[in-house]
Amino acid sequence: MNRIFGRTLRSFSTTTLRFSEPTAYPFAKDAVISQSSLPESLNLGALRRGRGLIEHVRKELVPPEKKQWLETLFSRNHPDRLLPGSVVSVVLNHAPSTFTGVLISLRRRGVDSSIVLRNVVQRIGTELQVFVGSPHLKEIKVIQRASGKKGEGKRMRRAKLFYLRDSPEKMSAISVGKRR
Amino acid sequence: MLKASTSRLAGPIWQIRYIHASLPYAAEVSSNASASSSSSSPSTSTTPAKWTPNSVRTGVIARKRGMTAMWDDFGAKFPVTILQLEECQVTANVETVRKDQSVYHAVQVASTNVAERKQSYAMLGHFKRAGVPAKRMVKEFPVTADAHVPVGTTLSAIHFVPGQDVDVIAKGIGKGFQGVMKRWNFSGQTKSHGNSLNHRGAGSTGQNQDPGRVWPGKKMAGRLGGKQITVQNLQVVRIDTKLDLIFVKGNVPGIDDAFVQVRDAKKTMAIGRHNWEKGQDEKVLPKNVVDIPFPAGTKELAAQYPPVISAKTRRINSPFAAGE
Numbered sequence: 001m002n003r004i005f006g007r008t009l010r011s012f013s014t015t016t017l018r019f020s021e022p023t024a025y026p027f028a029k030d031a032v033i034s035q036s037s038l039p040e041s042l043n044l045g046a047l048r049r050g051r052g053l054i055e056h057v058r059k060e061l062v063p064p065e066k067k068q069w070l071e072t073l074f075s076r077n078h079p080d081r082l083l084p085g086s087v088v089s090v091v092l093n094h095a096p097s098t099f100t101g102v103l104i105s106l107r108r109r110g111v112d113s114s115i116v117l118r119n120v121v122q123r124i125g126t127e128l129q130v131f132v133g134s135p136h137l138k139e140i141k142v143i144q145r146a147s148g149k150k151g152e153g154k155r156m157r158r159a160k161l162f163y164l165r166d167s168p169e170k171m172s173a174i175s176v177g178k179r180r
Numbered sequence: 181m182l183k184a185s186t187s188r189l190a191g192p193i194w195q196i197r198y199i200h201a202s203l204p205y206a207a208e209v210s211s212n213a214s215a216s217s218s219s220s221s222p223s224t225s226t227t228p229a230k231w232t233p234n235s236v237r238t239g240v241i242a243r244k245r246g247m248t249a250m251w252d253d254f255g256a257k258f259p260v261t262i263l264q265l266e267e268c269q270v271t272a273n274v275e276t277v278r279k280d281q282s283v284y285h286a287v288q289v290a291s292t293n294v295a296e297r298k299q300s301y302a303m304l305g306h307f308k309r310a311g312v313p314a315k316r317m318v319k320e321f322p323v324t325a326d327a328h329v330p331v332g333t334t335l336s337a338i339h340f341v342p343g344q345d346v347d348v349i350a351k352g353i354g355k356g357f358q359g360v361m362k363r364w365n366f367s368g369q370t371k372s373h374g375n376s377l378n379h380r381g382a383g384s385t386g387q388n389q390d391p392g393r394v395w396p397g398k399k400m401a402g403r404l405g406g407k408q409i410t411v412q413n414l415q416v417v418r419i420d421t422k423l424d425l426i427f428v429k430g431n432v433p434g435i436d437d438a439f440v441q442v443r444d445a446k447k448t449m450a451i452g453r454h455n456w457e458k459g460q461d462e463k464v465l466p467k468n469v470v471d472i473p474f475p476a477g478t479k480e481l482a483a484q485y486p487p488v489i490s491a492k493t494r495r496i497n498s499p500f501a502a503g504e
Contacts, residue, residue, distance in 0.1 A: 025485050027341040029468045032490040036422040047423055050264055050437060054246040057262055057425070061250060093255075094500060112249040135255045 036060075058110020062133060069132055073140060074106070074113050082106055085146035085156035087175050088117055090130050091139035099128050100143065102174050104161040115140075118164060120171065144175070229326060231474035233456040233464050238476055239321040239443025240268050240335050241291035242426060244350065246436050250417065250427070252493035255500065260417060261432040263348070263440060265424035266292045268335040270476070271310040273328040274320060286322045287329050287476075290315035291439065317439045327475045337419040337426050339477030342491030343469045345413045345445035346426075350434035354406030364399040409433040413445045415466075418490040421482035444472075468492055 025031050037060045038044065047053050062070055073082045082088065082103060089100040101117030104127070111133040118127045130137055147155045164171050231237065242263035250260050272288035293313045296304055307314050311332045329335075340346060360366040360382045368380045382401070386394050411432060418427035432440060448466060455463040465472070468491065473481055 025489050027469065027471045027473065028343050028489070028491060029470050030492045031342055031468075032492065033486045034488045034490070036420065036487040038422060044423065048264075049266065050243055050245050053264065053423070053425075054248070054262065057246075058248050061248065110248065131249070131257065133249060133251060134257065135251055 055110065058112065061111040063135075066132055069140065070110065070113065074108050074132065076108070082115065082140075082142065083146040083148055083156070084159055084161050085174060086142055087144040088115065089141045089143050090115075090117065090128075090137060091141070092130075093136040093138060099130075101126075101128065102161070102164065102171060103146075104164055105129075106159070118161075118171070119175075120168065125165065125168075146174075229474050231472045232326075233449070233453045234324065235327050235474065236322065236324045236449070237327040237444065237472070237474055238270070238287035238289060238323050238329055238335075239319075239441050240265055240339055241289050241317055241319050242266070242268070242440050242442050243292070244432050244434055244436055244438050244440050245425075247431075252495060254493065254495055254498040256493075256495070258417075258429050259431070260427045260429055261348075261414075263426040263428060263432070263442060265335060265337055265426070267313075267315070268424075269310075269312045269315070270329045270331055270333045270335065271307065271312055271315070271318060272331060275325075283325065284322065285325050285328065286320045287327065288318060288320045289335065290318040292316040319441055321441070321443055323475075329476045329478075333476060334479040336477050336479045336482040337421050337424045338482040338485065339473055340416045340419060340426055340442070340444075341469050341472055342416050342418055342489050343494075344416050344466055344472065345448040346416055346428060346442050347410055347412045347445050348414055348428065348432045348440050348442050349408060349410045350432060350438055350440040352405050352407060352409040352433040353435055355404040357402065358404040359401045360399060363401060363404045366399070413448055415494070416491065418488070420488050421485070422487040467494055 024033055038047075047056060059067075059070070072078050072080045075081050084103055084106055086103045087100065088103045089098055091098050099117060099119070101119035103115055104118045105114075105116035107114045113132040114129050116127055116129045118125065120126070130140075149155070164174075242265050245262045245264050247259055247261050249257055251257050268289060268291045270287055271290045274284070274286040274288060276284040276286075278284060290307070290310075290312065292315055294316045296314045298316075299307070299314045303318070304314055355362070359380055361368050361380050366382060369375055369378050369383065371379055382399070385398055385400075411430070414428040414430045414432070416426055417429050419425065420427075426442065428442075434440060452464040452466075455461075
């Protein structure tokens with residue numbers, strides 16, 4: 001390296017030994033480049049002013065294989081949507097590889113959507129919060145669906161079933177006979 | 181101005197060392213370069229300015245739009261705040277001579293078009309002089325002499341590089357009149373054991389007859405929040421030049437849609453400057469950041485590159501891997 005003494009005389013190399021070929025974006029090494037999900041013809045006026053921006057971004061950040069879940073499981077009106085009080089099983093990449101529990105909380109935030117499943121595992125009440133956008137989450141299966149407004153059976157009269165933490169008898173009533 | 185390096189870095193074009201025109205050495209080098217270099221670019225102002233570790237470039241004004249979450253390459257979740265540049269244009273270049281003859285340089289930036297009736301006549305005249313529509317928010321960023329930006333330039337999210345650190349300055353949420361426990365983290369007194377009516381108070385406010393008064397500046401209850409806060413060293417994880425979005429990792433002061441100033445992190449840049457002076461060129465910019473748009477990332481520059489660019493994670497190991 002040509003070292004020239006004196007502070008003002010040193011040159012600065014904006015390129016280093018760190019990458020070996022020019023890329024589409026020269027300012028960062030190994031940057032992940034993707035195209036915008038917006039079509040070219042769409043009028044960006046409202047989005048550029050911030051109206052509807054957060055909902056758009058929360059949807060855009062969802063990986064394409066999980067967009068289906070947001071439209072069905074996490075929608076507010078879809079017939080197959082998740083309902084609090086359902087018994088749901090999730091398949092994860094890490095331990096525990098599967099977890100089954102009563103859905104006590106459903107949080108709809110686009111990519112940040114999550115569900116909380118509660119189960120009693122070896123006599124210990126256990127809750128697991130699972131995020132839809134997590135790359136560790138592989139599958140969501142509904143084992144026993146809670147009834148909605150017009151379904152048969154008792155429906156949950158709450159969106160969040162945190163009261164189940166204090167009533168094990170109600171937990172058993174929901175998930176009677178379901179093994180882990 | 182281009183000087184082909186004769187060092188071990190000699191190779192393809194991106195490994196040529198640039199010497200900035202503002203440095204005294206440049207004049208001598210450029211004359212050598214025009215004689216020896218095979219490059220056909222002239223050593224005049226047509227070559228684009230390059231960032232140096234001694235440069236301080238302008239910041240931008242953005243709007244805090246909200247927050248969401250992202251997952252890095254190892255599957256670890258982290259919060260992001262979404263900042264949007266809304267019609268951010270340069271309205272002036274400030275050069276003021278101080279009493280000691282040093283010069284203060286700054287770039288004045290304005291954001292968000294408004295109807296002319298909503299601005300004062302004085303500001304309308306200022307915007308007309310700059311050739312920009314009337315704006316809602318005007319802020320100034322101190323820069324070095326080489327970092328001035330032509331007036332009227334529209335700044336874009338391309339100004340920041342995914343992987344770099346930024347400081348975000350905004351007015352924090354106002355909390356109103358608050359007691360000492362919230363305002364100054366006082367401990368209060370006991371909740372029971374005979375305590376009467378004095379659970380959250382400040383307790384004693386001073387000594388006895390000497391000094392016989394309360395020191396000025398004594399921490400007491402009062403208005404909390406609503407002041408300018410700077411959050412330093414937030415990492416830019418993603419930019420979207422189609423919507424002019426900057427995703428920073430972490431929290432940003434203020435409410436949604438509030439105006440924030442975003443600039444290169446001073447402390448990170450200072451550390452990089454020290455490393456450069458020590459000769460550690462690879463530690464001048466954060467990991468994976470190779471260069472920075474200089475003097476500013478403009479709308480025209482953004483058109484040359486893909487719209488959405490995300491940074492690679494800085495993590496080396498998976499946080500989920502079992503330790504020894």
